[in-house]
Amino acid sequence: MAKTIEFHDEGLFHSGHAACPGCVEALAIRVIANRIGRNAVAVVPPSCSAVIVGPHPNSALDIPVYHTSLESSAASASGIRRALNASDRRDTEVIVLAGDGGTYDIGFQALSSAVERNEDILYFCFDNEGYMNTGGQKSSSTPWLAATGSTPRGKPSKKKNLVEILAAHGIPYVATATPGHLDDLGRKIDKAMTIDGMRMIIILIPCLDGWGLADDVGVTMARLAVECGIFPLYEVEQGRTYTLNRQSKTLPVGEYLKKQKRYRHLNEAQIGLIQAEVDEDWMRLLEKTGSRR
Amino acid sequence: MNAAGQRTLLTGNQAVAWAVRLCRPQVIPVYPITPQTPILEQISAFSAAGEMTAEILTPESEHSAIAASIAASLTGARVFTATSSQGLLLMHELLHWAAGVRSAVVMCNVNRTVASPWGFWPDQTDSLAQRDTGWIQWYTESAQESLDAVIMAFRLAEGVNLPVMICHDAFYVSHALETVIVPGQAAVDRFLPAYSPRFNIDPAAARSVGSNVDQTTYRRARKDIGAAMTEAGVMTDAIAAEWSGLTGRDQHGAVEIYRCEDAEQVFVTMGSLCGTVREAVDSLRGQGHRIGLLKVRQFRPFPGDQLRGLLRGRERVMVLDRNYSPGNGGILHQEARAALYGMQGQPAVLGYLAGVGGVNVTPADLVRMAIESGPVGQDDNKFTSVWL
Known part of the structure; x- marks a missing residue:
């Protein structure tokens, strides 16, 4: 039976935004x-x-947007945070809306430092697993064996595990989310807003163009990624307390991979290797959450 | 120590820190680098003692320090930062940014040789390589001048919405202990009211900053920076006059002249070399030479009109560059030549690469150079700079 999600749209994200048709990142930003x-x-x-x-003079967001350079989101957000603190406006939330390239790669140094300083920032990373805005090249978030413009035969190395890296910093809150689980995303935002210090929500964004998907499957792919366990939904508090939001994985990873053009070069053996890796990562995650159960 | 309104002994870096304290900045993102670090440490000590209330942000790099500085300035805070050499070069991308978004950041750059090879010596190539970034640049000669310059720089930056870089030479200025008059807090407060920008990042007015623009808008933004630079050129002299009145000490604007009244020959340089030149000028005057110094305090906006006015009709101008642009020579030499080119009464313009890499230049070296250059002749309009 269909379940309806309670959602109050205050009109902070306007129609006329410039996302690709069907893009689920726009959905995430709206939430x-x-x-x-x-x-x-x-x-x-x-x-x-x-x-x-959107471009000047338009903005789809009803809050001020500071467009900064690719590598300095966390540093720029820190500057805004401190300036607001200096004028006693600690209740104003400073958020970052960045991609995986700007977070896992070129912005990582500034991010690590902001987490180390525990700046009071809520950082959203829209993780479409590559440099999709430049036409689809690999980032350190691109998964093993995924084809991109710079890894046409498949990426030879694993996706960087940013959640674990941030957990190792002792970040107050880090979570994964998807636009296929909007109730979960909304709850995580609400929770993050009750926590002081650095907070990160990594949102998987199936990229219609970059992953080779039809316009209407963004939400479906996000759900499949969670259901097959390749992108688990979980939260880590203070780098120690793990909570797995979906307790079981219910699909073979092939069900997820075979729907994407970036994996169409894979043979069954390779899919088997990815399955083995997903299984191993899943067990490791269960051990971490298990200590709490 | 309470040296407010007092005569005291300070290094150039300590003098900068005192000026910063007096200006009451709200956010100070800063990263350590030799020979800037004493500025960071003195500010941190003031803060730890409760004598300053700024948010001090210590990120992982100069790049993040300037990124945070720009963003804090746009959020309406008065912002100071400091760096040197490699740090300034690492900031390069965002130096353009700082001017492009019209931030009012004030920075002290301690001029130090650029690697490779590694060195820690006074050389102005680091900041002169940033001349096209849209920053106002001032070069100072002494601890006192650095102190006064920082205070005036905030007035200027916040007046025209452009960032200002105060440059002083490694060790000769940054670490040399000198007698400095530290003005009283009341005088600084009167001169420098709280920063209240016309636009800032504020949820009460949801404006975007720095998004994609079309070609026409981009061009207009560049022209606006040019207009602000022109305004800064005028404002610098007015600010210096006002601060002179409040301190009872002579402050200089874009340029300063020394013993130029009847000079046939004029040295032109920037920074700590000016002190050396003053001694050489006194010595040469003693030997009957009609010679003086024109000190360029403000390199951007370049005071070309003032150079033309002050150097018109002189026989010879000798430009000293403690910097080197491989393939073209001394940067001040080239800029001065360009400014003086084609005017009536154009002097001969000689360029000397003096003190590049921090090598010592003595008054005696300059006296010898001036005497050996002999009467004005054909060689005087050589385009290239000569290694001293």
Whole structure:
């Protein structure tokens, strides 16, 4: 039976935004903007989010947006945070809307430092597993064996595990989410807003163009990624307390891979290797969450 | 120590830190690098003692320091940062950014040789390589001048919405202990009211900053920076006059002249070399030479009109560059030549690469150079700079 998600749209994210038709990142931004409310400032580096919020003089967001350079989102957000603190406006939320390239790769140094300093920032990483805004090249978030413009025969190395890296920093809150689980995303935003210090929500964004998907399957692919266990939904608090939001994986990973053009070069043996890796990562995650159960 | 309104002994870097304290910045993102670090440490000590209330942000790199500085400035905070050499070069991308978004960041750059090879010596190539970034640049000669310059720089930056870089030479200025008059807090507060920008990042007014623009808008933004630079050129002299009145000490604007009244020959240089030149000028004057110094304090906006006015009709101008642009020579030499080119009464313009890499230049070296250059002749319009 269909379940309806309670969602109050305060009109903070406008129609006429510049996302590709069917893009689920726009859906995620709509949820984020309306959950966060008007007392907020957004920092946006070059990324799909920068395109989506639109060119001058338009803005699809009803909060101020500071467009910064690709590698300096966390540093720029820190500057805004400190300036707001200096004028006693600690209640204003500073958010970052960045991609995986700007977070896992070129922005990682500034991010690590902001987490180390525990700046009071809520950082959203829209993880479409590559440099999709430049036409689809590999980032360190691109999964093993996925084809991109710079890895046409499949990426030879694993996806960087940013959640674990941030957990190792002792970050107050880090979570994964998807636009296929909007109730879960909304809850995580609400929770993050009750926590002081650095918070990160990594949102898997199936990229219609970059992954080779039909316009209407963004939500479906996000759900499959969670159901097959390749992108588990979980939260880590203070780098120690793990919570797995979906307790079991119910599909073979092939069901997810075979629907994407970036994996169409894979043979069954390779799919088997990816399955083995997903299984191993899943067991490792269960051990971490298990200590709490 | 409470040296407010007092005569005291300070290094150039300590003088900068005192000026920063007096200016009451709200956010200070800063990263350590030799020979800037004493600025960071003195500010941190003031803060730890409760004598400053700024948010001090210590990120992982100069790149993040300038990124945070720009963003904080746009959010309406008064912002100071400091760096040197490699740090300034690492900031390069965002130096353009700082001017492009019209931030009012004030920075002290301690001029130090650029690697490779590694060195820690006074050389102005680091900041002169940033001349096209849209920053106002001032070069100072002494601890006192650095202190006064920082205070005036905030007035200028916040007046025209462009960032200002105060440059002082490694060790000669940054670490040399000198007598400095530290002005009283009341005088600085009167001169420098709280920063209240016309636009800032504020949820009460949801404006975007720095998004994609079309060609026409981009061009207009560049022209606006040009207009602000022109305004800064005028404002610098007015600010210096006002601060002179409040301190009772002579402050200089874009340029300063020394013993130029009847000079046939004029040295032109920037930074700590000016002190050396003053001694050489005194010595040469003692030997009957009609010679003086024109000190370029403000390199951007370049005071070309003032150079033309002050150097018109002189026989010879000798430009000293403590910097080197491989393939073209001394940067101040080239800029001065360009400014003086084609005017009536154009002096001969000689360029000397003096003190590149931090090598010592003595007054005696300059006296010898001036005497050996002999009467004005054909060689005087050589395009290239000469290694001293």
